[in-house]
Amino acid sequence: MHKKTVRDIEVGGKRVLVRVDFNVPLDKEGNVTDNTRIRAALPTIRYLMDKGAKVILASHLGRPKGTFNEKYSLKPVARRLEELLGKKVALAEEAVGEIPRRAVEQLGEGEVLLLENVRFYPEEEKNDEKFARALADLADIFVNDAFGAAHRAHASTEGVARTIPGVAGFLMEKEIEMLGRALTSPARPFVAIIGGAKVSDKIGVIGNLLSKVDTLIIGGGMANTFLSARGYNMGKSLVEGDKTELARELMEKASQGGVELLLPVDLVVSMAADPGAERKSVPVEEVPPDWMALDIGPESARLFGEAVGKAKTVIWNGPMGVFEMEPFAAGTFSVARALAESGAVTIVGGGDSAAAVEKAGVAGRITHISTGGGASLEFLEGKVLPGVAALSEK
Ligand code: ADP
Ligand code: MG
Numbered sequence: 001m002h003k004k005t006v007r008d009i010e011v012g013g014k015r016v017l018v019r020v021d022f023n024v025p026l027d028k029e030g031n032v033t034d035n036t037r038i039r040a041a042l043p044t045i046r047y048l049m050d051k052g053a054k055v056i057l058a059s060h061l062g063r064p065k066g067t068f069n070e071k072y073s074l075k076p077v078a079r080r081l082e083e084l085l086g087k088k089v090a091l092a093e094e095a096v097g098e099i100p101r102r103a104v105e106q107l108g109e110g111e112v113l114l115l116e117n118v119r120f121y122p123e124e125e126k127n128d129e130k131f132a133r134a135l136a137d138l139a140d141i142f143v144n145d146a147f148g149a150a151h152r153a154h155a156s157t158e159g160v161a162r163t164i165p166g167v168a169g170f171l172m173e174k175e176i177e178m179l180g181r182a183l184t185s186p187a188r189p190f191v192a193i194i195g196g197a198k199v200s201d202k203i204g205v206i207g208n209l210l211s212k213v214d215t216l217i218i219g220g221g222m223a224n225t226f227l228s229a230r231g232y233n234m235g236k237s238l239v240e241g242d243k244t245e246l247a248r249e250l251m252e253k254a255s256q257g258g259v260e261l262l263l264p265v266d267l268v269v270s271m272a273a274d275p276g277a278e279r280k281s282v283p284v285e286e287v288p289p290d291w292m293a294l295d296i297g298p299e300s301a302r303l304f305g306e307a308v309g310k311a312k313t314v315i316w317n318g319p320m321g322v323f324e325m326e327p328f329a330a331g332t333f334s335v336a337r338a339l340a341e342s343g344a345v346t347i348v349g350g351g352d353s354a355a356a357v358e359k360a361g362v363a364g365r366i367t368h369i370s371t372g373g374g375a376s377l378e379f380l381e382g383k384v385l386p387g388v389a390a391l392s393e394k
Pocket of ligand 2: 350
């Protein structure tokens with residue numbers, strides 16, 4: 001990686017501001033229901049503690065829209081982090097100003113302070129220069145370990161790095177290396193599987209990957225638009241009528257570039273997106289007028305699995321069906337298992353895809369599951385992430 005990391009700088013005795021992604025789900029009582037994101041930041045935090053840094057953590061949580069809201073307080077996160085570290089974590093009730101300044105003064109080497117939600121301030125999302133400087137004033141060095149927020153140019157992800165030097169944390173480094181290597185020097189055959197609800201969400205990703213992959217597999221709701229562009233009647237399926245022309249162009253681009261494009265050959269159709277509704281598998285040319293496609297069929301799953309089996313690199317973004325409902329999850333789980341069983345470097349990006357791999361019980365057998373939904377998508381689109389661009393070059 002061409003960006004500096006925590007390994008490249010001296011941190012002992014320094015005040016280090018670490019932007020982490022502690023945007024975790026909470027239940028009604030305010031308990032953290034999934035601590036994956038907190039655990040993902042531990043290697044960087046522990047490294048800095050071990051090196052004797054004064055660790056100041058900053059994060060957002062939810063969308064409080066620029067005002068204090070108890071519901072989005074990082075208090076429960078501080079408690080959970082304390083449990084995971086086995087060490088006290090102080091919480092500063094303000095992210096900037098006198099309160100954190102004093103808390104930092106009292107912070108010893110190897111100790112951890114968590115700043116309250118940076119999105120309690122409207123200046124955060126506006127990337128306000130003064131607010132960014134106020135954050136930067138708390139520290140000597142900035143470490144960005146929040147890959148999941150790196151696609152946003154906010155004060156705590158981008159602005160601070162203009163005042164104090166910024167380097168990448170271990171999670172950030174791993175994300176950039178895994179995703180970056182797949183895009184720039186993938187072991188071949190390189191297969192991308194794109195799914196999810198809509199073509200419009202993934203135009204950029206498909207466009208960018210088309211010039212890099214050997215095989216592009218399209219499934220999920222967006223496959224309907226491609227199938228419709230090929231002239232199939234999709235019944236009541238989700239089809240983006242205004243995107244069929246684009247789908248045609250993408251298919252044309254694939255064939256000109258010598259990219260193998262795989263679409264579903266059969267589908268699981270139902271009268272309604274309802275687990276109780278009647279359903280059946282049909283070939284793509286036989287979707288009944290009143291039915292809708294909610295998953296890929298077994299023959300498609302077999303075909304897609306075969307392509308994955310031959311691959312050396314696989315990128316997967318977007319479920320193959322409405323996997324949240326058990327009757328329409330088979331296609332998605334089948335692809336998840338194919339990734340787990342393949343000898344390829346396998347990378348999963350996207351919030352729902354990561355959840356699907358987890359639900360399929362194969363998360364431990366995937367090479368890299370990106371922690372950044374929107375960020376990984378923008379990275380795969382070939383965009384420069386502002387939070388990464390702001391970090392110091394090696
Ligand atoms: P990711 O978060 O991994 O990037 P997306 O958000 O793009 O994935 O897509 C996930 C959503 O797509 C899921 O909620 C799923 O129910 C929906 N989906 C998948 N297939 C279909 C389909 N055939 N019809 C309607 N929705 C679908
Ligand atoms: Mg999603």
